[in-house]
Amino acid sequence: MRIEQKFLKKIAIVVFIVLLPIGCIEPIDIKTETFESALVVEAVISDNLEPQEISLSRTFRLEEDGPSPESNARVTIVDDLGNEFLFAESEPGKYLSLDPFKAMEERSYTLEIVTQENRLYSSEPETLPEAAEITGLVAERVTYQGEDGMALLVDVQGPSKNAGFYRFTYEETYKIISPFSYPLDLKYENGSLVEVPKTKEERTCYNTKTSEEIILASTRAQVDNDLERFIVRFINSEDPILSHRYSILVNQFSISAEAYSYYETLKDFSGSENLFSQNQPGFINGNMVSVSNPDEKVIGFFSLAAVEQKRIFFDFEDFYTQEEAPEHFIDCVISRPEITVPEHIEALGEMLASGRVKYLGYTQVAGGPGEGPYMVVDAACVDCTVLGSNQKPDFWEE
Structure with a gap:
């Protein structure tokens, strides 16, 4: 550990x-x-x-x-x-x-x-x-320190005689859905740009992060030794990790x-x-x-x-029925690079090959000055593997 x-x-x-x-x-x-x-x-x-x-x-x-x-x-x-x-x-x-x-x-x-x-x-x-049991782990929409968001609250049944001392950690996993998708990639070959089929899943991914802060709780100042509605994690409602489906695994360590x-x-x-x-x-x-x-x-x-664990899942819509989901992790601005000379075509090919941008399709609609027909956007707006893994975790539940 x-x-x-x-x-x-x-x-x-x-x-x-x-x-x-x-x-x-x-x-x-x-x-x-x-x-x-x-x-x-x-x-x-x-x-x-x-x-x-x-x-x-x-x-x-x-x-x-x-x-x-x-x-x-x-x-x-x-x-x-x-x-x-x-x-x-x-x-x-x-x-x-x-x-x-x-x-x-x-x-x-x-x-x-x-x-x-x-x-x-x-x-x-x-x-x-002495071990203590996690009797409840719930998600609840709250206003915490003036911010609207989701609180992850834990209940603990502590030792019968002595005060309980606890340290908590967590692993949070969230679903990522790319706001843009296109079935083809664009490659630079022999001085030209060529459309090719995609070779991997880029639309739906999952990312897991572990807690970094030290989270402590004790019952030494209480009459009983139970812990009720202790906030292990708070997530602001505008955090994009809440946009789709979210899960948290809470680890409780009973310590001396x-x-x-x-x-x-x-x-x-x-x-x-x-x-x-x-x-x-x-x-x-x-x-x-x-x-x-x-x-x-x-x-x-x-x-x-002595270690206890508990996991829960929830969707953004479970608690925010009228609100728009948080925006994507980055701003997604579509651009149309100029390709009037071979050097422009090669430069676009290098951008695509580097993974900085992804292809969004070809348009015949006239653009503004210096704009070409190939639409591209930041890679993280199309390819979710920039932000996570396209392999669904074994524990994941829909």
Whole structure:
């Protein structure tokens, strides 16, 4: 289970920067003056029987593009009975368990990492929190923070005794229908433009995106431990992902109070748009330590989570019976490039071959000055594979 890596990247940048004087208005070329390489650990082990995943990387300098993967490490999880769960590197910095396993109740687990430099890192022992059930997931048209749109609301039946601490992620999938279509493509061959049959489905596609923000909820301030009508996702009514059919898969992670506190701090930090503000949190402590060097900083949190999932579908017309569907993802303006000389024809052929535009047909209607007979439009207005996949997902329901 992967956590939101962009926040760990942001922390990795800031943990080791030298703060600049406040009030500087001159453009500056920011460079790292001092730097300490720190291991970044992403590890959430679920109670689902599946290959578990752990990601390791290193912090990076401000002038670098991003974190570098920590490769060739020995990664092991050990439970309190001495059982070992071994991991192998499947791609740089990504480690998968050799065998599927799941976190069990009444067991404690410790993550151990030995890097290729033979440095040993270990987590505190962690136990699996009590599971909570998603009792409802509904879509509802609401006005939220002054905006009209769709809210995805979740109900959770929490633990009977202790407060519940939750982190949510989601995968949203939406249907894309191209606003324009034409049965033929146009190709440049031997100095001429030639119509040819299409070779792929371009009208209907699907696209899936995963959540990026940290979504947290708890019942520690409530009398009971149930969560009611919690907004996991809000979508403005003008967002084109709502234009046709939409689905969301909500993942609920029941986590420990300590893991919740870590994610809460991470969320508060990531919400600051100004990395150089005076409200810097400094180093964010997790539950990973360096055994080889207790003074060495380690970023990340090893946690166990009881996972619940629920999916729903809805159409735009289910909630907006009188309104027009949102406009397409881009403006679709039809143009008719000039082809009065061979160079123009070749230029149009290059535009078509590059995939920037798609052919919409030939017209004999006279155009304006500099307009030719071939109609073209931005490729995303005809070919939906620019925006998604033409393969219907296995889970999709109409």
